[in-house]
Amino acid sequence: MFAPGTYAGRREALRREIKSGIAVFPGNTEAAFNYPANTYHFRQDSTFSYFFGLNQPDLAGIIDFDSGAELLFGNDVDMDDIIWMGPQPSMADRGKLVGIDRTAPLQGFGDYIAEALNKGRKVHFLPPYRGETRIQLWTLLGIPVAEQKAAASVELIKAVVKLRSIKSxxxxxxxxxxxxxxxxxxxxxxxxxxxxxxxxxxxxxxxxxxxxxxxxxxxxxxxxxxxxxxxxxxxxxxxxxxxxxxxxxxxxxxxxxxxxxxxxxxxxxxxxxxxxxxxxxxxxxxxxxxxxxxxxxxxxxxxxxxxxxxxxxxxxxxxxxxxxxxxxxxxxxxxxxxxxxxxxxxxxxxxxxxxxxxxxxxxxxxxxxxxxxxxxxxxxxxxxxxxxxxxxxxxxxxxxxxxxxxxxxxxxxxxxxxxxxxxxxxxxxxxxxxxxxxxxxxxxxxxxxxxxxxxxxxxxxxx
CATH class of the missing domain: 3.90.230.10 (Creatinase/methionine aminopeptidase superfamily)
Incomplete structure (x- = not known):
């Protein structure tokens, strides 16, 4: 990972490109190989990693262009997780690694989106490429899988391409x-x-x-x-x-x-x-x-x-x-x-x-x-x-x-x-x-x- 300031600077640059609404960044989940507990090697979504830096499954991020808020969502581990995976950083500690103070359980990702939709706010998202993410966006946004590519935010796509194209x-x-x-x-x-x-x-x-x-x-x-x-x-x-x-x-x-x-x-x-x-x-x-x-x-x-x-x-x-x-x-x-x-x-x-x-x-x-x-x-x-x-x-x-x-x-x-x-x-x-x-x-x-x-x-x- 890079220093926290790198990720904070990238998010700030994105806020300069888009003036209103919220951008949602679902991280990737585990994908089953041949049964649920036997998964493919985990690979994080590249754009999530670019802005939020964390290489673990079941995370999500939101950037609020109206309020300036940056939020990281994910669940802290319980004892069952620790038995199989060993001790893990808390979500608060993960947030500090990427310069984010506000963290919340993963359920809060959907709650924040629902509140934005109820207020008629623009919700920007990128074209999904994994089935699990398509289903998640269908649940959160109510946009059928077949319509998501066309409904994705061109404004966000162009802003992300502009930023990610120039390598530091x-x-x-x-x-x-x-x-x-x-x-x-x-x-x-x-x-x-x-x-x-x-x-x-x-x-x-x-x-x-x-x-x-x-x-x-x-x-x-x-x-x-x-x-x-x-x-x-x-x-x-x-x-x-x-x-x-x-x-x-x-x-x-x-x-x-x-x-x-x-x-x-x-x-x-x-x-x-x-x-x-x-x-x-x-x-x-x-x-x-x-x-x-x-x-x-x-x-x-x-x-x-x-x-x-x-x-x-x-x-x-x-x-x-x-x-x-x-x-x-x-x-x-x-x-x-x-x-x-x-x-x-x-x-x-x-x-x-x-x-x-x-x-x-x-x-x-x-x-x-x-x-x-x-x-x-x-x-x-x-x-x-x-x-x-x-x-x-x-x-x-x-x-x-x-x-x-x-x-x-x-x-x-x-x-x-x-x-x-x-x-x-x-x-x-x-x-x-x-x-x-x-x-x-x-x-x-x-x-x-x-x-x-x-x-x-x-x-x-x-x-």
Missing amino acids: AEEIAEIEKMVDVAYLMHTTAMKMAHPGIVEQEIAGTIEGIALANAGPVSFPVILSVNGQTLHNHYHGNTLSEGRMMVVDAGCESEESLYSSDITRTVPVGGKFNERQRGIYEIVLNANLKAIAAIKPGIPYREVHLLAAKTIADGLKALGLMKGDTQAAVEAGAHALFFPHGLGHMMGMDVHDMENLGENYVGYDEEITRASQFGTAFLRLGRRLQPGFVLTVEPGIYFIPALIDQWKAEGKFTEFINYEKVETYKDFGGIRIEDDVLVTETGNRVLGRPIPKTVAEIEAIMKK
Whole structure:
């Protein structure tokens, strides 16, 4: 946790954004795994944690914009709880940890909301994403589950996005700690990527590194020789010479919830062959050019299109694309090979604040989401500001089903050399991803540098 003043300052900043009504912040509850007493690992709601800091279930908070009151709700433990959990801080002591003087039993959360509704006051809430929270809001506000997303407070959503998008020095330090854990995860995976190893052995090892050093993985580990499937969570393949292994993995702090998200792609056995090196160098060039372009004021969609143009130029040099590459990117032909966005915001959530609505986080009134295949999947398109933390993750993939479909449709034949592309349908995919801070003058790649040049990867895999 941070100092009490950090949380008090965040709540004060929110009060400057919203002038009337109350904002309600239900914390997360325990979620049953297969019977009530056997629960999933508890994960606090990120926005509750941002403003109230406490990482325990069955808590709730209210900020009253009219009176200035800040309230924390939760029940003190009884002897039964102590027997199973050990002594726990009182709610009053928990409140002091986050700079709140007024605490009350959890029942008071509903009572305060009911009183506000009876007086006709505005009750601001964020879009819920868990079933238990949806049911709780239905009970407290009388809004059916199916209507809650539409009824959520846009004013509160925009205010929270504004505050959480700009990372403080202490937040950046937490993210960097998680990137340093990701360094251990990824370099270990590189050293294990030998023929005959089953993917599961590597995936389990690096998840253990996360747990041993900081907390759980920040999302289910993506690790596969079939990297053409973007989010491949199957780990049953046996590594073999000639394949590339994509590892997309990061760590989340058990305490602060800040996370990392890194991708590296390596040749099984530790040595790039000519075909692998050719595609890899294109992706690396796109990664480096995109990072170099990051600075305050530039729309991230422009950086995405720079990466797309770099990929198209590289593929043209290899004979996989042809024609005017600028025109190819404008038409969307590059998306056969790069069918996703360049990156997304990061923080407590590895896709930061995605539950609030991706368009509120990544877009605004000036820059709206594109409709073109590929670019439409870009999660962050708006102008960058100092304090943003984002991912840069270009990739090249050879997806047989997509290749077959576009070829059958005769799509972009002026830009794509399908005859040569056919020879790459067994290739898989390559992605390279770093976590980057937008600074006042440019950018900084966060954390300990993780090997990503051909020479660096081959050197560490020898070990």
